Amino acid sequence: MPKSIKRTYSRYSRDATALLGGLIREARKERRLTAQELADRAGISRGLLQRIEKGDLKCEIGAVFEVASIVGVTLFDADEITLAKHLSQIKHKLALLPKSVRKKAKAVIDDF
Amino acid sequence: MPKSIKRTYSRYSRDATALLGGLIREARKERRLTAQELADRAGISRGLLQRIEKGDLKCEIGAVFEVASIVGVTLFDADEITLAKHLSQIKHKLALLPKSVRKKAKAVIDDF
DNA sequence: TTTAAATGATCTTTATATAGACCATATAAT
DNA sequence: ATTATATGGTCTATATAAAGATCATTTAAA
Numbered sequence: 050m051p052k053s054i055k056r057t058y059s060r061y062s063r064d065a066t067a068l069l070g071g072l073i074r075e076a077r078k079e080r081r082l083t084a085q086e087l088a089d090r091a092g093i094s095r096g097l098l099q100r101i102e103k104g105d106l107k108c109e110i111g112a113v114f115e116v117a118s119i120v121g122v123t124l125f126d127a128d129e130i131t132l133a134k135h136l137s138q139i140k141h142k143l144a145l146l147p148k149s150v151r152k153k154a155k156a157v158i159d160d161f
Numbered sequence: 162m163p164k165s166i167k168r169t170y171s172r173y174s175r176d177a178t179a180l181l182g183g184l185i186r187e188a189r190k191e192r193r194l195t196a197q198e199l200a201d202r203a204g205i206s207r208g209l210l211q212r213i214e215k216g217d218l219k220c221e222i223g224a225v226f227e228v229a230s231i232v233g234v235t236l237f238d239a240d241e242i243t244l245a246k247h248l249s250q251i252k253h254k255l256a257l258l259p260k261s262v263r264k265k266a267k268a269v270i271d272d273f
Numbered sequence: 274t275t276t277a278a279a280t281g282a283t284c285t286t287t288a289t290a291t292a293g294a295c296c297a298t299a300t301a302a303t
Numbered sequence: 304a305t306t307a308t309a310t311g312g313t314c315t316a317t318a319t320a321a322a323g324a325t326c327a328t329t330t331a332a333a
Contacts, residue, residue, distance in 0.1 A: 062226040064244045071251035078258045094292050111218025114174040132176045139183035146190045149279045261309040
């Protein structure tokens with residue numbers, strides 16, 4: 050990372066991450082798990098769980114999804130079977146699409 | 162990070178991340194954007210976009226959500242208004258919950 | 274078929290996310 | 304009210320994610 054990373058995030062990204070974190074926190078409390086307990090189960094530190102629940106955009110998605118699934122917050126509101134089905138469908142559809150996206154070589158000069 | 166991080170991920174986390182990446186790739190191609198173009202728009206490198214589309218669990222969630230929203234892949238299948246509403250609802254519900262989770266001080270000895 | 278472009282992969286450098294420890298505060302239960 | 308505990312924050316060391324460059328391969332279009 051040569052130049053320091055200063056990403057900008059859209060409102061949607063910020064809201065979505067904050068909502069996900071809030072849902073996780075709510076689900077954790079409903080299940081009466083302490084932050085430390087949930088962090089242990091997910092194999093992460095308590096500090097990272099705090100950031101996830103706060104909606105910090107700079108957490109790795111794997112850790113977020115792991116915590117979410119432990120407390121029952123599903124992103125695709127899908128059970129495993131449905132999720133796997135969606136996954137195979139996507140792979141199938143992607144196999145049918147062109148492998149690479151090509152731009153038109155030249156713009157059409159249509160106004161002479 | 163004293164000890165090297167070797168996280169384990171559940172099948173759900175892996176599938177969900179892979180599905181999300183696949184949906185992003187599909188949406189990108191439908192919109193006829195090259196990987197470089199999408200990466201530029203999201204303010205990330207092409208390499209990171211590649212990992213996101215492959216379903217790499219170790220990408221920051223902010224970058225993933227940003228890319229997803231650019232190509233129109235919504236996680237909460239919610240427009241911004243609905244998302245904001247959910248967000249405020251969550252905050253409200255969290256305000257009503259106990260601030261900290263407490264364990265019962267002592268186990269009940271119920272078998273004498 | 275030819276060719277230019279898109280993709281996939283690898284490597285290096287550097288910024289940074291994370292673990293783990295610590296401390297202060299808040300708070301639930303006694 | 305007291306007290307033990309959960310939470311929130313800070314700090315340091317270190318593993319690692321990301322940028323950017325490069326190269327090979329694939330592939331869509333001419």
